[in-house]
Amino acid sequence: MTAEQKPASDYMLELGAITKSYGGNTILHGVSLRVARGEVCSIIGPSGAGKSTLLRCINLIEQPDSGNMLMDGHYFDLSQKLGKSDLMALRRKCGMVFQSFNLFPHMTVLQNITFPQRHVLGKDEDSARESALALLDRVGLKNKADSHPGQLSGGQQQRVAIARALALEPQLMLFDEPTSALDPELAHEVLEVMRELAESGMTMVVVTHAMNFARTVGSHLVVMADGAILEEGVPEEIMSNPSKERTRQFLSVVEH
Amino acid sequence: MTAEQKPASDYMLELGAITKSYGGNTILHGVSLRVARGEVCSIIGPSGAGKSTLLRCINLIEQPDSGNMLMDGHYFDLSQKLGKSDLMALRRKCGMVFQSFNLFPHMTVLQNITFPQRHVLGKDEDSARESALALLDRVGLKNKADSHPGQLSGGQQQRVAIARALALEPQLMLFDEPTSALDPELAHEVLEVMRELAESGMTMVVVTHAMNFARTVGSHLVVMADGAILEEGVPEEIMSNPSKERTRQFLSVVEH
Amino acid sequence: GGSSSGSSSDSSVTTVASGKLTVGVIDIPPFSSYNGGDPKGIDVEIIKKIAKDNNLTPVWQQATYADAVQSISSGIIDVAIGTIDATAKRKQAVDFSASTYLDGLGIAAKASKNVTTIAGLEKLGSVGTVDGYLWVEDLRTILGGKLKTYPSSVELKADFDAGRLDAAIDAYGVQVPQFKADSSIKVALANEHPDKRVRSTVQAPEAAFPFTKGNDSLGKALNDGIKSMRADGSIKKLITDAGLSEGLAKVADKQYVVPLN
Amino acid sequence: MQTPLLTSWGQYLPPLLSGLVQSVWLAVAAIVIGLPLAFLFCTMVMSKNRLIGALGLVIVEIGRGMPALVILYLVYYGLPRFGISLANVAAAIIALAWNYSCYCSEIIRAGIQSVPRGQLEAGDALGLDSRVTFLRVIVPQGLRSAIPGLLGQSILVFQDTSLAYTIAVPELMKQAYSLGGENYQYLRVFVLTGLVYAAVTLPATWITVWMERRLGKSY
Amino acid sequence: MEPVLVVLRGLPLTLLITIVSFAIGAVLGIPLVLGLRTVVAPVRWLSRLAVDLLRGVPMIVWLFVLKFGLSTPAFRLSSLEAAIFGLGLISAGYLAEIYRGGIQSVPRGQFEASQALGIAGPISFLRIIAPQAARIVSPSIATYLIGLLKNSSIASTIVVSEMVFQAQSYARQNPTIAGILPYAIAGLLYIVLSVPVAMFSRILDERLRKAVI
Ligand SMILES: Nc1ncnc2c1ncn2[C@@H]1O[C@H](COP(=O)(O)OP(=O)(O)OP(=O)(O)O)[C@@H](O)[C@H]1O
Ligand SMILES: Nc1ncnc2c1ncn2[C@@H]1O[C@H](COP(=O)(O)OP(=O)(O)OP(=O)(O)O)[C@@H](O)[C@H]1O
Ligand SMILES: [Mg+2]
């Protein structure tokens, strides 16, 4: 057991020098990051910077090579192989939303949400159903409960994916480019749901190219390039006055 | 033969009341449009508006149900089944670039460009190779000539796709959301190539969500919704002062 | 022999390939065996003699039962050999020569079981035989579900060897060499104890050569040859040389066709 | 002189149909036994344990590598040498089921591998137990894309029941040979037999195509 | 030792039937798959029926019907010809279906891109679609080839002396030996022959999965 209960700190998430390589290729060169409770942390940066890899390391879809992590008071030594119970504890605390939605296509929208509730939280059918419907209502899709994901637009699918992640009552939500597969209008409806979520106080880490969202909703902006954090701080400040040339170059392109 | 030679007009493309339906579903309700020579015409509008369908009707990947078209002096009666020679004439005049690149994955970058030159224009190996390399140079990818598309980034692939379409020396280029599958930086490099192309005097019809491109490069903006043109005119004017509520709503979302 | 009718041959017999007798050889020793192109067996010797007497060169083709029969109907071969019995139904599709020898019903069983009669079979658990023999239907009436039928002697014997069958019923002549090396198995000729319920034991089926329907010149040649070999004892000698009982040579005067007409 | 074709077919049909019943039941039994086996072999082949994986591979490759007829002979005539003596129907079912399950195992594996990786990751991210993810998320989707292949293989196992005639199972092909041996009209008998097989396999194929098309559409 | 030699004697014919009928099927499968995909409805239905009949009637029956049903004094197939031709036709049916699957899994965009470039239908099919489809279906084709190798044994029923026929014939001519032995030998030989193809197809499959196409 590498996880121990610690007194709750102000930070929901503290990453210490996380490294990750594939084959001989080092993708993350010791990334450290602190995300405060209730904060919306946006990560931006060029393609291949390692943003997705970092997110996947946080919820341990990929096991980092070294580093440590403190999530909501649980400490993880990432250089050791983590046990099942550690993984379970971590995943109960943290939900994830993918660029390509990854809804289960063979289940209805409702089942997509109740299934993990029942198998992870051990909820019974009725209470899972009840909270699933409440969540669908929250993302504006109560009337689609019995549809299959294939019958929904991309924007609707992504909203279901958010509801599915929320169903496990996570403390932290990770988003990996949740809108970049979507048309502007559909992206907008997803960003609106995320904005409401942020307003409700959820701690969020969001990889995104939606600069407007990062500026207006985000309270913390992280710029990554080449497997490291280039700079971080208050979004408005970095956007108007980046300290690194690489950031300036990237921002000029993203904002056209 | 439904195509006849007419004296060259100021317009590269004139569409007259084009309609198209799938099954019983009418997608285009009589679209008319004129694109002047050397003009960059941007088409914007919400998902499902029929933008892609219109583009596919222009180069006749889909045969419209009715309407007519004058392209670079060739007249096409679109309510009749078009013969092979009409289709060939049309496709020699007009190149197309797709959202998903659609390069031929089993050929090298060079072969992707020389293959249609040799089979459509009947060029010999050497001259095809020479002009292909010149085009690759133009899109900044001469050094990737012998790579396979799978080895390139999305932005590089799309630039090759542009070179491939240019290889047939078209009078008109059609782009269907050429950057929406790309990360901002990669999108930027493709938009740069398109900007240069426009500056060289190519007539272009571009379906896009890149408002900055439509504003700065485009000389003509078309807003589509529900299978019809909502409004059209000078980009800056429409963007700053749309005449239709639907346009206003769409613009507010696209520009965040 | 007779007057010459073929232009390119000096045989009076019409055959598929003139001057040649194309023979389908079914592997069923000791009656016939392809033997890599140099066929051996009782039927082979009879055919060789007839071919020689009629100025025909025998051409041997390896055959299976179904393939041989259909090849005769389709005019691919002239005649098939391999202890085949004549029946009225079969005569609608092919013609049969005069009978060559008796096809006795053999019963092979553990010597300890001492089964030598049809009645003895009824006490056993399971009995196998080969499809196509004339006794199959009669046996089925008596034995019902206890009777299993196999595509050829090979499968029958394999199953008997595997111990699933208490008795194997096959042509007596086939069983004698099959089990001659195994003293624990006794092969009995059921015809020595006729049982009315199985006609083949009352009057043994007679083997004959099927040939192309309507080829009368070939029929005559076959009949003449067989009758003369029967008369001069050469068939009997072939049978005894193969180690079989000479009783098999005692073919009745009237040809036996099932059902008897 | 010759009986008219249709009259003789009329006479052949009853025994052929009784053989058909036997064939269908052999095929059904082989499928009912073979499908769970296919899952077992597939999980073995896909297992992370190298030993189990290798064992699975050997079973599957032998099952696919030998003609069904040879498997049948080995099971029926060979096993008694090791003291295992099976009834002919049982041997036929086992041989067909083995052959069938080995092919199906590969079809299922291909189906499972065609499920996008994102599904596995989503299961992980939701904290689902990896067994739950595999059984409830990956397998149902993989099976769906495997269904046309499995149906096709089931049609083939029905045709392969014809091999059971060599071990004296009175199925359709065996009835055909018996009829042919009785009246020497093999060609007529076989043409009718082919039609009887087709009467089952053609509709079955069309159902497969129809299912494929339905499954091709989204959920 | 002798049974091994006898079965080995059938090996050349087994290989000949397998290879030639596979080649016939691979070629005839092309017009069939074009028929399956044509817009001309009657041609499409006929192709469908042909493919389904070829696949739906057991090989044993096809071979018998080909050898004897087509037989007239003027035109006659020898056993070997009937076996090769019959298995070739049946393979065409199976391969046409495999081809169809491959063509369907080439992304639509590839058809549209060649159309937009004005590349003529036949060239686009041969040079753009077919090579991509071929990569997709090559594992299925390898699997089918292994199946065909084994199914060539059905030719024994119309007296083609390939391996199983040799095994059968040996068993029949030597009634005293264990009838099962030659079959076991033949079975082993089939595995020996098919394992390399299976391995090759597995490697090919993995390679193509990873391939930077
Ligand atoms: N499973 C893997 N095996 C090997 N290399 C990988 C793997 N996953 C990612 N990489 C490499 O790691 C680097 C960073 O990838 P990552 O997906 O984290 O970038 P990103 O910042 O999310 O980029 P994008 O904006 O394109 O999504 C890339 O060079 C990628 O090729
Ligand atoms: N082949 C087809 N068959 C049936 N309906 C189609 C077909 N292609 C397009 N449609 C329908 O036509 C409508 C317009 O589609 P189109 O792709 O032209 O929209 P679009 O404006 O390009 O949208 P997007 O921004 O999402 O690309 C949509 O409702 C779509 O479902
Ligand atoms: Mg990423």
Ligand SMILES: [Mg+2]
């Ligand atoms: Mg579109």
